[in-house]
Amino acid sequence: MQEGAPLLLVRVVPSQKEHAAEDALAHTLSQLRATLESTSNGILVINWQGKVDSMNRVFGKMWALPDDLLNLQDDGRILDFVVAQVRESAQLRERLNAIVDDSETRDLLHHQDGRVFEVSSRAQYLNEQIIGRVFGFQDITERTRxxxxxxxxxxxxxxxxxxxxxxxxxxxxxxxxxxxxxxxxxxxxxxxxxxxxxxxxxxxxxxxxxxxxxxxxxxxxxxxxxxxxxxxxxxxxxxxxxxxxxxxxxxxxxxxxxxxxxxxxxxxxxxxxxxxxxxxxxxxxxxxxxxxxxxxxxxxHVDESERQLADLEAGLESTLRVVWNELKYKADVIKEFAGIAPIECFPFQLNQVFMNLLINAAHAIEKHGTITLRTGESDSEVWVEVQDSGKGIQPEHLGRIFEPFFTTKPVGEGTGLGLSLAYGIVKKHAGRIDVKSQWGQGSVFRVTLPRTIRTSR
Ligand SMILES: Nc1ncnc2c1ncn2[C@@H]1O[C@H](COP(=O)(O)OP(=O)(O)OP(=O)(O)O)[C@@H](O)[C@H]1O
Ligand SMILES: [Mg+2]
Known part of the structure; x- marks a missing residue:
């Protein structure tokens, strides 16, 4: 180029197209700002250098950022101030530092003044490049409460x-x-x-x-x-x-x-x-x-005779000897004596009771069976049991067997007085006779007597 030649000045004037793009950008930015300010959540955007890119007013209010701090515009101190106010400081600090992380996070923060915040964050992309991170803070104190x-x-x-x-x-x-x-x-x-x-x-x-x-x-x-x-x-x-x-x-x-x-x-x-x-x-x-x-x-009215202290087991033994001839071919006799103490009673009459029970037991056995004699005692009573493996008593007869002349035996074989006599004797001793019987299975007659007789009948 020659010296002194006239200089051509070129003025760069934006084209019409560029004007339109700028307008659109300004429009979008203002829309974004308005959106940012209209939400009830606190928003904080940190860029890839770890500096505060933007925050909305709600964020400042939530954390009660002092004006001097805001005016200073010192990012480091703003973030320190926020982090210092929560119990989960270390965790929040880690989140704020993890700028290039592409994951979405959601955490709970407990403010020292008792409020509870939920903070969510996600990466900010430009052309598939992470250029920062957006944090949304929501006060959920009331909801939590x-x-x-x-x-x-x-x-x-x-x-x-x-x-x-x-x-x-x-x-x-x-x-x-x-x-x-x-x-x-x-x-x-x-x-x-x-x-x-x-x-x-x-x-x-x-x-x-x-x-x-x-x-x-x-x-x-x-x-x-x-x-x-x-x-x-x-x-x-x-x-x-x-x-x-x-x-x-x-x-x-x-x-x-x-x-x-x-x-x-x-x-x-x-x-x-x-x-x-x-x-x-x-x-x-x-x-x-x-x-x-x-x-x-x-x-x-069983004949009166002297009452005396008697050993019932000995009485059973002697009665057994008396009726032995009737029993010996019919049954094996098992004795389960408890060794009961002597009682005050009319022993000969009781022997008659035992005899009637033993003979009935033998009669109930058709071929061959067992007769078990048992004794036992409690504080105030003693008992004697005669059990047989015979044919048992029909339920409809159970209520009648103690009646005089009630018998199921053929004419001439039984008068039906054995049990009624036994009943009278036991009654005189102020005792009782209980029967348990199952038709076809056998019967148990239990005579229970008081240790001392109280009745005068
Ligand atoms: N161990 C028993 N097993 C089955 N039935 C019995 C037994 N003991 C008594 N009975 C029934 O009770 C009835 C009445 O008995 P109880 O001893 O009073 O009279 P009996 O034996 O028929 O005649 P008696 O004793 O005067 O010779 C008997 O006929 C019998 O039916
Ligand atoms: Mg009889």
Missing amino acids: VEQALRESRDFLEERVLDRTADLHAANQKLEQEKELQAMLIKKLEEAQNQLLQSERMASIGQLAAGVAHEINNPVGFVNSNLGSLQRYVKDLLHLLETYEQTENALPPAALQQVRQVKQDIDIVFLQSDVTDLLNESMEGLKRVTRIVQDLKNFS
């Missing part, structure tokens, strides 16, 4: 529900227990009522039996004495007949013929022997009637 209150009231409610459930459960259990107790009491009451009914029935049957026994006793008495005399008379008459027979041949033939005819007609040989048999049988029958009457009397 409400959530906490909700949680507490839910926990409280749950606790109440648990408590109430436990209360209900306990109440229910108590109710169940009471129900069981009630059922037990009702059962006991029923048993007591049954026993009362039974003993009332037995008492009236006892009176009846005593009356019958008394009525029969008189005629039996004189029939017995008459039969005794009759036996003697017949013996004498037979002796007289024999004497006559020895002189028979001395009779005139016509008379002899007549006597022989009569002897033949009445079958004198048979008559002579039969009349004695008949009398003996009648005496035997009468003895049986006397025994029955005695049993009846015993049932209603």
